[in-house]
Amino acid sequence: MTGxxxxxxxxxxxxxxxxxxxxxxxxxxxxxDLADYSPVKGCMIIKPHGYSIWxxxxxxxxxxxxxxxxxxxxxxxxxxxxxxxKEMAHAEGFSPEVAWIANKEEGERLAVRPTSETVMYDxxxxxxxxxxxxxxxxxxxxxxxxWETKQTRLFLRTRExxxxxxxxxxxxxxxxxxxxxxxxxxxxxxxxxxxxxxVLPGRKSESERFAGAMDTYSIDGIMPDGKSxxxxxxxxxxxxxxxxxxxxxxxxxxxxxxxWQNSWGVSTRLLGAVIMVHGDDKGLVLPxxxxxxxxxxxPIYKEDEKDTVLKEAKKIEKSLSEYGVFVxxxxxxxxxxxxxxxxxxGIPLRIEIGPKDIAKKxxxxxxxxxxxxxxxxISDLGKVVPxxxxxxxxxxxxxxxxxxxxxxxxVKTWKELVSAINNHQVVKAFWCGKKSCEEKVxxxxxxxxxxxxxxxxxxxxxxxxxxxxxxxxAYFGKVY
Amino acid sequence: MTGxxxxxxxxxxxxxxxxxxxxxxxxxxxxxDLADYSPVKGCMIIKPHGYSIWxxxxxxxxxxxxxxxxxxxxxxxxxxxxxxxKEMAHAEGFSPEVAWIANKEEGERLAVRPTSETVMYDxxxxxxxxxxxxxxxxxxxxxxxxWETKQTRLFLRTRExxxxxxxxxxxxxxxxxxxxxxxxxxxxxxxxxxxxxxVLPGRKSESERFAGAMDTYSIDGIMPDGKSxxxxxxxxxxxxxxxxxxxxxxxxxxxxxxxWQNSWGVSTRLLGAVIMVHGDDKGLVLPxxxxxxxxxxxPIYKEDEKDTVLKEAKKIEKSLSEYGVFVxxxxxxxxxxxxxxxxxxGIPLRIEIGPKDIAKKxxxxxxxxxxxxxxxxISDLGKVVPxxxxxxxxxxxxxxxxxxxxxxxxVKTWKELVSAINNHQVVKAFWCGKKSCEEKVxxxxxxxxxxxxxxxxxxxxxxxxxxxxxxxxAYFGKVY
Numbered sequence: 001m002t003g004x005x006x007x008x009x010x011x012x013x014x015x016x017x018x019x020x021x022x023x024x025x026x027x028x029x030x031x032x033d034l035a036d037y038s039p040v041k042g043c044m045i046i047k048p049h050g051y052s053i054w055x056x057x058x059x060x061x062x063x064x065x066x067x068x069x070x071x072x073x074x075x076x077x078x079x080x081x082x083x084x085x086k087e088m089a090h091a092e093g094f095s096p097e098v099a100w101i102a103n104k105e106e107g108e109r110l111a112v113r114p115t116s117e118t119v120m121y122d123x124x125x126x127x128x129x130x131x132x133x134x135x136x137x138x139x140x141x142x143x144x145x146x147w148e149t150k151q152t153r154l155f156l157r158t159r160e161x162x163x164x165x166x167x168x169x170x171x172x173x174x175x176x177x178x179x180x181x182x183x184x185x186x187x188x189x190x191x192x193x194x195x196x197x198x199v200l201p202g203r204k205s206e207s208e209r210f211a212g213a214m215d216t217y218s219i220d221g222i223m224p225d226g227k228s229x230x231x232x233x234x235x236x237x238x239x240x241x242x243x244x245x246x247x248x249x250x251x252x253x254x255x256x257x258x259x260w261q262n263s264w265g266v267s268t269r270l271l272g273a274v275i276m277v278h279g280d281d282k283g284l285v286l287p288x289x290x291x292x293x294x295x296x297x298x299p300i301y302k303e304d305e306k307d308t309v310l311k312e313a314k315k316i317e318k319s320l321s322e323y324g325v326f327v328x329x330x331x332x333x334x335x336x337x338x339x340x341x342x343x344x345x346g347i348p349l350r351i352e353i354g355p356k357d358i359a360k361k362x363x364x365x366x367x368x369x370x371x372x373x374x375x376x377x378i379s380d381l382g383k384v385v386p387x388x389x390x391x392x393x394x395x396x397x398x399x400x401x402x403x404x405x406x407x408x409x410x411v412k413t414w415k416e417l418v419s420a421i422n423n424h425q426v427v428k429a430f431w432c433g434k435k436s437c438e439e440k441v442x443x444x445x446x447x448x449x450x451x452x453x454x455x456x457x458x459x460x461x462x463x464x465x466x467x468x469x470x471x472x473x474a475y476f477g478k479v480y
Numbered sequence: 481m482t483g484x485x486x487x488x489x490x491x492x493x494x495x496x497x498x499x500x501x502x503x504x505x506x507x508x509x510x511x512x513d514l515a516d517y518s519p520v521k522g523c524m525i526i527k528p529h530g531y532s533i534w535x536x537x538x539x540x541x542x543x544x545x546x547x548x549x550x551x552x553x554x555x556x557x558x559x560x561x562x563x564x565x566k567e568m569a570h571a572e573g574f575s576p577e578v579a580w581i582a583n584k585e586e587g588e589r590l591a592v593r594p595t596s597e598t599v600m601y602d603x604x605x606x607x608x609x610x611x612x613x614x615x616x617x618x619x620x621x622x623x624x625x626x627w628e629t630k631q632t633r634l635f636l637r638t639r640e641x642x643x644x645x646x647x648x649x650x651x652x653x654x655x656x657x658x659x660x661x662x663x664x665x666x667x668x669x670x671x672x673x674x675x676x677x678x679v680l681p682g683r684k685s686e687s688e689r690f691a692g693a694m695d696t697y698s699i700d701g702i703m704p705d706g707k708s709x710x711x712x713x714x715x716x717x718x719x720x721x722x723x724x725x726x727x728x729x730x731x732x733x734x735x736x737x738x739x740w741q742n743s744w745g746v747s748t749r750l751l752g753a754v755i756m757v758h759g760d761d762k763g764l765v766l767p768x769x770x771x772x773x774x775x776x777x778x779p780i781y782k783e784d785e786k787d788t789v790l791k792e793a794k795k796i797e798k799s800l801s802e803y804g805v806f807v808x809x810x811x812x813x814x815x816x817x818x819x820x821x822x823x824x825x826g827i828p829l830r831i832e833i834g835p836k837d838i839a840k841k842x843x844x845x846x847x848x849x850x851x852x853x854x855x856x857x858i859s860d861l862g863k864v865v866p867x868x869x870x871x872x873x874x875x876x877x878x879x880x881x882x883x884x885x886x887x888x889x890x891v892k893t894w895k896e897l898v899s900a901i902n903n904h905q906v907v908k909a910f911w912c913g914k915k916s917c918e919e920k921v922x923x924x925x926x927x928x929x930x931x932x933x934x935x936x937x938x939x940x941x942x943x944x945x946x947x948x949x950x951x952x953x954a955y956f957g958k959v960y
Binding site: 038039040044045046048050051052054071073076078079083112119122123138145160 | 519524531532534551558563590612622623625
């Protein structure tokens, strides 16, 4: 087992998560082969290991979409400039970030889609005639472009990213609001059940709403550095786009009505959250349900034991194929080198097998998150592997929830608010609802913003910012 | 059952496939809800029914990719202009079709990718160091943009389309050529096994090669109008891109080598082939394996029988859920209206159920392609439905093969060649291999082109164009 690669430097992380979180993140993204910078400033290459997480998200969510009767479709990348101008708030919100095509023909400029409301609703206006055509529920998986001027970071803020955007149309406001909230719940479930990440569901303040929305709901996670990360949004769009794009339907009452709409999305940003929330000083830790390859088998042998050990390893690989288990049978790498590599890449379980194990009809199972080693009878693997994966998922979610909670401080006064935010906390506080208070927070509390307002609002007190009477509760904090 | 919609006009096709093939195609695409024109000239909206076929293709092909150890990834939409210029033949081939971004910053122009060789190989140059890194096999599913000046047609020629592009790197020419051919075989399998379409696999003539390729392989179908449709290509790229992008690896011999590369792709154009090959005067006919919803249950009842019939229909729906079977229980539409709708949309099987059927514990099963009606015991459905779907697949493929064969005429002389092409045939002929002969065909035989050269070349004779000695056999014909 002393191959040429023996002397090769194991490219592990050179900083700890605790000491330099930002540099640690960059190293995990690149060294775990998740993504790479592109020669085009602010754009990223999603490498196969990173992309496989996105595919797991797609698979999970496509199943949910089918259950919710949302259908996938695909709309054009290019949007005529005039479409943007139809809904003014939307136009103002997005114009600074739009990349334009130098159109080869005469005629108006074409935008590269930053989001697809306008191009989709122009089509909806042609498709929708009667109340029988409603609800219309369409989703697309697509790339979008927003010409960020802020510093870009892989997965968290890039000029091009991948996302899904759902766009539904309803006959009534009630139905629209109900489903707008339902999609938010779906996002929370996606984060918790697939990615093992606890989030704060809530409603955005007016100033943080999506451009053109009546109401925006969001889920936000809190990262280990105390900054919150918006991980998904669902917008109740009201009738504004319907009016702007001339969408109407003939109701059961025989009259023309303008329908209600929502739009909602999650993006490759979720991968950034997975890295930040679960990773450790050895690298990425993949939440088991989001890992296509849930376990790696590392065979350990001297040259004359190779055939026996590999044969047994392959048998186990085959019996656990539904979990995407694979044998790392590469020559010229030591078992230790392989351990490090798969730890860096975050494979949830490692199965070690050597001649002594085979003699005892067992393997050693190692969990990526706890490093706990357990000898397991080979005949029990079919039962134990799924058990350990489930256990790991639930414990990771629990730790994520604990981390979320530990980063929230309830405050009553301005002094407490500022101090908590400077102490890398998200604060929960009563708020009067005035924009001036939000602006004061941004200006005087290290740039903190209104994250969101918990869905269940209860109690009343004094606004932590201006001390006036308040019936709203909000989360404030630094944000990604 | 006399709902409001009773009087609504059934929007079936108004032309026959035989009489006006081009208009028939346009009507099927739009009336079967497959795609719609976009306000941006030459771009398309892929509607849910059309997109679901693309999803079936993705699912089938992703499984094949996994078996072939090809990994999915995602590369940026934008490509710096300087990248294009690195490989001259590639640059010349694509430049006229590139859409450019009006870049907001100083610096070079950015292209919207027409294909991703350049942006991917720039990254490969960083990733590949040693023979241990080879073969590298990466695929991406993406949108690409080619600013077509020819007339665009939904699915067949649009300025933006969806595709997969595989890009692999090998240590040796042999391995590269072998896999370049293997991917072509995979495309042939995809067409035959999933889409039930017979194709002609072959090698392109030099003048029809991909810009920058050493060799291009293709599969081409022949459409009912006698024009051939290129449905997939696989390019042996040689070492040209490797040299241009500075890709090299340290071989086992301790020396630096330039690797060999291939690229290969199929696109949403395949949907155009499905429509043209299988459709009929009632609309689309979906090949069963490419249909997510393989059967529709249409309940037939008078108002007082509704509950009984729907209950039974739902039971059948549930028992056949693995085939995506669904009940059309919409009120206000007659069964006949529903029959027409699902025929237009090409659902492979229709299951009719009414009170008399229930009394006899049976349903009536109707095949979309043959209209053949068969009474089937409800208890046999679980066995008969998959049987009928498989039978339908094989018969559709057989018919497609017969159509392909019937459109090919072997010719010996120039006169025969011109006459066959004018007679809507693809011709098979000996060819000396000279470009001047290809040009003569294009200029004097209704613009026909060299489709491809069959993989198995045998025999020799006189070139049908110039009468000189020829050892090559080629297909010539009008093309999409």
